[in-house]
Amino acid sequence: MANLTPITAEKLVSGQDKYLLLDVGNTRAKYAVCSNRTLSKIHVVDDKTDLQQLLSDKKKVLLSAVRREPVIDQINALAANMGIDVQEVKTEPKTFDLRCGYEIYPKLGVDRWLSVLALHQQGIDTYAVIDIGTACTCDFVQGNQHLGGWIAPGYDLMRSSLVSNTHQVTADTDYPDSLLIGETTESCVNHGCLAYVQGMLLTAEQKLKSLSDDYRIFIDGGSQALLKSIENKNVQLSPNLVFKGLMRYIT
Structure with missing residues (x-):
């Protein structure tokens, strides 16, 4: 990191x-x-x-x-x-010179909008914000344009879905510190879900590289610690982005 x-x-x-x-x-x-x-x-x-x-x-x-x-x-x-x-605060088609990438802009969650707004004034041209919570979301920005993003299940939701919708699969409540090969069903579930979360980060980086050689990825959300072991100079834990986005509205 x-x-x-x-x-x-x-x-x-x-x-x-x-x-x-x-x-x-x-x-x-x-x-x-x-x-x-x-x-x-x-x-x-x-x-x-x-x-x-x-x-x-x-x-x-x-x-x-x-x-x-x-x-x-x-x-x-x-x-x-x-x-x-x-x-x-609501998602708008344009705020502080940043244009929303959604054609139907109210459909973009205001939490995602505030997160990209918090970073837009930091002088970084090309970046992604990954929020790891109930859902995993990823939003991309280049210049003054929000490009859109991804939405997927979060770590806990993915784990509970496996237990609820498959036979003979059990899970515990552990959160792995690093990605290993599981040797029990429970550890396979935990590390498999971690691999999935890390996969969003790695894929986001590939997308950013196709846009610019100079980019950053910011990680937020209640489960952001799942990615703290990632060693990447372009990746930074950046907590409380929704609140920092709200602060931009203080005049």
Whole structure:
């Protein structure tokens, strides 16, 4: 894995006001606070989260949602009562000079859109963003054009699908640190799923090489650690890209 300069929140935002950033993903909702050009630690929204306290000193809420959750309506209602503006970011045909590659642009998940937007202002012409979560997604960008991408099952979804849809195949809950040849059914499943995830990375690199000699691949998502053992100067772990994309909307 390349030891590149981290893409940090501190480079993205200025100002002293506090902003609440909310990311409602496929499996959970998360939030962070941005203040003084700094992104706080990421927290999970759960039953113990005091939403009113969370909103109490915020100038604005920036929201990204790939599914509708009760927390969205709760945030909107509380913010309205407190006089706090809520902006739900949506995928657009063009944002910050980046053009969306989907003809039917609302069909592109806003999480994918925010991830490529987070990196678009970093001065990198040709790149891909791979997000490894419930699904594995890959999006390609060259210049000011989002080219499109891929969607496939994530590691856990692939593993559970094997167990549910095949006979005499069992699995455990281990996550391999590196790719080996399995010697039990369970290890064969684990390493086979890892090989599949790594295959998306390797194939994405082939596509990028056909576009440019100078490219980067950025890895994000809850299961991004599955690719931490990859030794490639063009590949970089880059967590929290959705939040960094939301930060671009702070003016």
